[in-house]
Amino acid sequence: MPKPFKFLQQKKSLPPLLKEKDERPLSHSIEENEQTLQSIYAHCYDVVFRSFYIGGERKALLIYIEGLVDVSEMDDNMLSPLMEASALEFPEVVDLIEKKVSVGSVQEVNTFSDCISEVSSGNSLVLIDGTPKAISVGLTKWKSRSITESDAEVVVRGPREGFIEAIQVNTSMLRRRLRTPKLKLKTMEIGKYTKTQVILGYIEGIAQENLIKEVENRVQRIDVDGLIDSGELEEFIQDANYSPFPQVLSTERPDVVTANLLEGRVILIVDGSPFVLVMPVTFFSFLQIAEDYYARFMIGTLIRWLRYTFLFISLLLPSIYVALFTFHQEMIPTDLLISVASAREQTPFPALVEALLMEVTFEALREAGLRLPKQVGAAVSIVGALVIGEAAVQAGIVSSPMVIVVALTGIASFTIPRYPVSISIRVLRFPMIFLAGTLGLLGVIFGIIAIVIHLCTIRSFGVPYLSPLAPLHGDELKDVLIRAPWWTLNKRPRLTGERNTFRQSLHQQQSPEKRG
């Protein structure tokens, strides 16, 4: 942690209070168990306690949470067979369950804490008199959103599925795409109260062991009382905290996750979040999208170049405008200079102030448009288009070239496909404008150098952020500078796919077989 922020850190480390567990075993007497559980679940109206007798003789207790359990199936496949069975026939409880309950997932539970976690995760729990054991029956069923196309990552050509909030649905989407037992999905639990399920996914034999271990360690060391979204998890496990750039890729698309798994990366799925985390990543992963690989390679390459160009425009255009009109007027072609100068004649502000004013207004407009309820959205666009554009120019508050620059910058920032990087660039634009306004092009270059130094410094789980450009791996640049045709992408990226270098046989370009 850099020194200026040291005070933010806890001085003394707290004892790991949050992981304490109730390891008391269940007792033989069902009354005792019921009392304890009742007291634990006091004032929880949705927890159902239902006593019944197995075969009319042996007392049993059913506990479940309303709304998380498929009640009709529970009645048909568990309650009625159990009530009809004769307890004498099956003196062993396990026997009874095995032979009478026609449900797929059944598990034995011994302690109170396990009981609670089973009930909380939506299983129904059966306690039987005379045994210090409970049976957890998996009859979970709850309402979830249906699978829709991702809103944040839209493609013209490519799969339309997007992840949803329910973790089981998400893993099933991955399983369907990777039908191999080598796809490993390890489950972990984070949060004292939320007990959020987090799944670590990787492909055995491709992902590197130490990477898997590192990610697992980092996740397991997290000791918090709640985990709401994968964005939170990302902040806990990333390498460089004081950086505007994201070091973990979050995506809603199962095809993107599959491709990344195949390149040896590791994923983290958080229950309740449709965004899956992919790591390690490089800066360039944020500028590549799935469709680059589905489109023809020439088109993919051209679109990539377009994106790179607009990345620079989005970062630099306002600052270069300010630098040119404040310090280096001689570089502007005379005709253009005259027309811009005449447009700027009426504006009372220096270029720096004008640029900052307009950029901040534009950012505010964008933010407002994003958060507004849909019904009032139209108002913002009218205000934005008229007041900020036309009226401001006519009133002589800003010059029309500045409006054009801001609009172009805005469009450029929308071409950056991943939202987190687009934000970083937006943020960095402001110091760049300041530098340009004070030191001209020299200031712009100072800013660029500072950004490059920073980008060269950070790593994402051991992978340098700017690789394969710096450190240079010439061979891999064909998937960065251009989008090389699929039949040349024979190797996985070196830093994540070293274990299992080749992803396809060589010479895969199929042409008609040559005849004799």
Add this chain to the structure above:
Amino acid sequence: MLEKGKISSFEMGLIMHPTIISTGILIVPSVTGKFAGKDMWLSPIWASIAGFIAILLAIALNKQYPKQTIVEYSEEILGCVLGKVVGIFIAIFYLHMNGIVLREYAEFVSGNFLLETPIFVIVGGMAFLCAMVVRAGLEVMVRTAVVFFPIVLLLLLLTVGLLLPDLEAKNIMPFMKDGIVPSIKGAYHPFSWFSEFFLITFILPFLSDRDKALKWGSISVLLVMVMMSMTNLFSVLLFGDMTSSFIYPVMSAAEYVSIAEFIEHIESMVMALWVIGVFLKVSMFHYATVLGFAQSFQLQDYRPLSLPLGLLLVGCSVWSISSLQELTDLLPVISFHLIMGQIFLPLVLLILSFIRKKRRKKSSA
């Protein structure tokens, strides 16, 4: 070892190139032109000998002390006290030289582009960036060089490409009017620039593939030679005999660019891109300074020294020279200083180390 990063020989060659060429293309054409006249494009070819000598010296010394820089092995060769003096001398030498490099840059920028900006800001901003990159370590510094190298290359190609219509082939004649001597005389200044290749002594111990150091070092020298020679040639083709009357011929050349009345006066852009080259140069020198000091005083880590020494660097560049006039007057002295520090001193060390080795063999036999 102080530096924990590992880099490849290729990357070493890559960072050395802008280290030499960045200030090289700024002043060298003018000072070479004074002596060599129209044969000035030959001078860098003679001068590149210094580059090869410097590389060979650094590698020969490194072969004997593979894990040490000049600061450390001078102690082994010259003994504790004298060696330490030499080590500290080298660190101060690079600090001083770096101050002058920084001042060259600042004079150029403040004299041509930011006339009213205090020189302290121009120097301070650059020194801060260089101190930051050195603080981040050798690996990061080399990575920035990898990112920026194409830009430095682009700078030259851009200028040359846009100037093509203005070149006058006849300007090169007469060729070798007074024989070969003027071009060799003109090689004196570039010679000192090429001697800066000795800086690789601070990188050699941290190479992952040391056997390729000679190859990539030589390629780097050759590339610098080609580029310097090319800029000199183009200056001659553009300005003829007038070249030496400009202080910064390449920048003046950029002012001539006019394509379709749209791309005009690109000197500000050339300056901006050139600043990147200077950044790499100053960082490399600063790295040598910081590592030199840290090794002289046997510190655990060199990184904490980077920012304070950066402050000293700003001081150095402001104190050492008072004006551009003084800088051009002092240039022969500075060149002599560079050659003594980077060719003569290592040569003496190498000879002494051989003598030492022979003696040890005798005494053991």
